Amino acid sequence: MRVLITGAAGMVGRKLIARLAKDGQLRGRKISALELHDIVAPEAPAMPGVDVSLHTGDLAAPGATASLLAARPDVIFHLAGIVSGEAEANFDLGYRVNLDGTRALFDAVRLAGFAPRLVFTSSIAVFGAPFPDVIPDDFHPTPLTSYGTQKQMSEALLADYTRRGFFDGIGIRLPTICVRPGKPNKAASGFFSGIIREPLAGQEAILPVPRSVLHTHASPRSAVNFLIHAAEIDGAVVGPRRNLTMPGVAVTVGEQIEALERVAGSNVAKLIREQPDDTIWAIVKGWPTRFEAKRSRELGFAAETSFDEIIRAHIEDELDNKLAG
Amino acid sequence: MRVLITGAAGMVGRKLIARLAKDGQLRGRKISALELHDIVAPEAPAMPGVDVSLHTGDLAAPGATASLLAARPDVIFHLAGIVSGEAEANFDLGYRVNLDGTRALFDAVRLAGFAPRLVFTSSIAVFGAPFPDVIPDDFHPTPLTSYGTQKQMSEALLADYTRRGFFDGIGIRLPTICVRPGKPNKAASGFFSGIIREPLAGQEAILPVPRSVLHTHASPRSAVNFLIHAAEIDGAVVGPRRNLTMPGVAVTVGEQIEALERVAGSNVAKLIREQPDDTIWAIVKGWPTRFEAKRSRELGFAAETSFDEIIRAHIEDELDNKLAG
Numbered sequence: 001m002r003v004l005i006t007g008a009a010g011m012v013g014r015k016l017i018a019r020l021a022k023d024g025q026l027r028g029r030k031i032s033a034l035e036l037h038d039i040v041a042p043e044a045p046a047m048p049g050v051d052v053s054l055h056t057g058d059l060a061a062p063g064a065t066a067s068l069l070a071a072r073p074d075v076i077f078h079l080a081g082i083v084s085g086e087a088e089a090n091f092d093l094g095y096r097v098n099l100d101g102t103r104a105l106f107d108a109v110r111l112a113g114f115a116p117r118l119v120f121t122s123s124i125a126v127f128g129a130p131f132p133d134v135i136p137d138d139f140h141p142t143p144l145t146s147y148g149t150q151k152q153m154s155e156a157l158l159a160d161y162t163r164r165g166f167f168d169g170i171g172i173r174l175p176t177i178c179v180r181p182g183k184p185n186k187a188a189s190g191f192f193s194g195i196i197r198e199p200l201a202g203q204e205a206i207l208p209v210p211r212s213v214l215h216t217h218a219s220p221r222s223a224v225n226f227l228i229h230a231a232e233i234d235g236a237v238v239g240p241r242r243n244l245t246m247p248g249v250a251v252t253v254g255e256q257i258e259a260l261e262r263v264a265g266s267n268v269a270k271l272i273r274e275q276p277d278d279t280i281w282a283i284v285k286g287w288p289t290r291f292e293a294k295r296s297r298e299l300g301f302a303a304e305t306s307f308d309e310i311i312r313a314h315i316e317d318e319l320d321n322k323l324a325g
Numbered sequence: 326m327r328v329l330i331t332g333a334a335g336m337v338g339r340k341l342i343a344r345l346a347k348d349g350q351l352r353g354r355k356i357s358a359l360e361l362h363d364i365v366a367p368e369a370p371a372m373p374g375v376d377v378s379l380h381t382g383d384l385a386a387p388g389a390t391a392s393l394l395a396a397r398p399d400v401i402f403h404l405a406g407i408v409s410g411e412a413e414a415n416f417d418l419g420y421r422v423n424l425d426g427t428r429a430l431f432d433a434v435r436l437a438g439f440a441p442r443l444v445f446t447s448s449i450a451v452f453g454a455p456f457p458d459v460i461p462d463d464f465h466p467t468p469l470t471s472y473g474t475q476k477q478m479s480e481a482l483l484a485d486y487t488r489r490g491f492f493d494g495i496g497i498r499l500p501t502i503c504v505r506p507g508k509p510n511k512a513a514s515g516f517f518s519g520i521i522r523e524p525l526a527g528q529e530a531i532l533p534v535p536r537s538v539l540h541t542h543a544s545p546r547s548a549v550n551f552l553i554h555a556a557e558i559d560g561a562v563v564g565p566r567r568n569l570t571m572p573g574v575a576v577t578v579g580e581q582i583e584a585l586e587r588v589a590g591s592n593v594a595k596l597i598r599e600q601p602d603d604t605i606w607a608i609v610k611g612w613p614t615r616f617e618a619k620r621s622r623e624l625g626f627a628a629e630t631s632f633d634e635i636i637r638a639h640i641e642d643e644l645d646n647k648l649a650g
Binding site for chain 2: 241
């Protein structure tokens with residue numbers, strides 16, 4: 001089993017690599033080679049007996065993708081991309097990385113002719129307001145960002161290239177990943193993780209939106225589970241509609257805070273300070289709320305079932321199972 | 326008023342040019358210049374006092390789009406594209422013409438910075454089976470052809486470029502255009518027009534599918550009306566969702582034939598010979614049937630209301646209002 005991962009230096013990439021290193025296998029076969037690519041050098045995992053290669057560069061540059069495919073990977077995880085805020089701020093870079101880079105990889109696979117399983121991380125950003133109360137699987141994508149547009153176009157390519165037999169693609173639309181480990185970032189969605197992560201570390205966190213905001217979350221651990229399941233699922237069972245909205249936990253911010261109180265106590269939850277920010281609120285208002293995700297659940301993709309579980313996953317995976325204070 | 330038309334040598338392009346020549350105006354302003362582009366030389370209409378320029382070439386070729394925009398057209402009709410069958414048979418050509426050509430034009434407009442109205446002809450081929458009984462406006466596009474995929478990706482670009490203010494785009498998803506004038510072609514959809522056009526000309530026509538097949542049609546005259554309305558409509562009223570499913574007449578093949586009997590008599594309708602073709606039937610089975618098209622109707626896009634009207638439009642526009650025999 002030879003595996004290629006693009007975006008290997010990112011948060012999800014690193015967690016996927018750690019999981020593959022722990023499992024040692026994928027699709028029931030021992031992993032023999034791991035090709036890791038990113039725009040910056042990815043970290044090589046300790047995997048004795050596995051041929052690990054590191055690649056750096058811009059996927060959209062001419063010829064960049066050919067060397068990645070020389071070893072004919074059985075499974076490709078295409079995670080590479082720049083985030084929403086960056087793609088909105090830099091129009092050319094967003095289309096170059098998120099669309100042209102993806103198309104270059106897809107075309108290289110097409111021309112190589114060995115038709116591997118290809119798992120692509122799309123996003124719920126392909127959807128844009130206004131929404132029904134529950135967003136069904138057959139709701140139309142009308143993104144309100146260039147990032148969402150690039151993901152939507154990549155999904156369309158993935159479906160057509162799969163239909164044509166160039167590869168066996170599965171696109172997974174990730175909900176907001178929460179609790180994101182690491183430092184606070186400037187993403188508009190940052191507070192969803194911040195109001196959990198900072199208080200658990202004994203620090204104050206800012207809540208810039210009303211407690212009534214409803215949003216769908218899955219843990220980093222679930223994101224990795226989605227990727228593994230997408231790599232292993234029988235394509236014939238999925239059928240021709242290859243882009244799937246992943247399940248998650250739909251909760252209001254108020255319910256997030258109640259879960260934090262239950263899991264870590266009210267002294268921790270008190271570290272959240274409400275400080276309304278109209279700019280963030282204006283962005284968040286256009287985001288999707290609750291998804292049906294019926295198809296993905298039926299296909300065996302599973303997320304947490306409560307926000308308490310999402311907080312506990314963070315405490316186990318990032319805090320060595322210990323609470324601060 | 327300066328107007329640019331790509332795909333000017335095609336059937337819809339020629340009819341649009343004839344209409345503009347007749348009206349002499351668009352958006353309430355006298356037409357002063359007409360730039361016509363196609364891969365083959367378009368025909369110059371007789372428009373005294375109008376500066377008509379003809380351009381030929383491949384929109385996706387480097388630099389090809391810049392000269393088209395030198396005169397800063399107020400309205401661009403982007404009709405250029407290769408048809409479904411050709412895009413399916415020739416993968417590279419389809420993506421080059423239908424996606425790269427469109428993106429090249431859109432980017433040239435973006436870089437020119439004058440933000441014209443841009444009307445793009447998309448297609449109901451962005452939708453793929455299975456369908457609900459009536460396909461709602463917010464149904465997800467899951468094309469089953471590379472052509473449909475290219476149209477879907479172009480729609481996504483149009484929406485994002487409009488949101489960013491690069492141009493003021495309207496995408497119109499055309500239903501099957503019927504009755505197509507001219508000779509029979511090898512398109513799988515050809516029979517929808519053939520079973521009307523050939524009998525009206527006193528010739529036999531083959532019906533390769535069951536009479537129960539339900540499909541949505543609009544006349545070439547309606548297609549031109551859609552284009553003109555899309556050029557003139559207030560973008561603010563349309564809002565951010567810029568790709569619109571056009572209205573049409575949803576009828577079964579049996580109802581088409583009954584309409585032909587009513588309009589032209591049973592001796593004409595008797596020229597239709599049923600000769601089932603499993604290959605065509607397999608393709609047609611995956612096609613969309615009936616659309617709600619609520620938004621486009623509310624926005625003032627109007628098609629025929631009966632198939633009788635569609636046949637009469639053909640007799641008026643193509644047969645000098647005369648029946649054969």
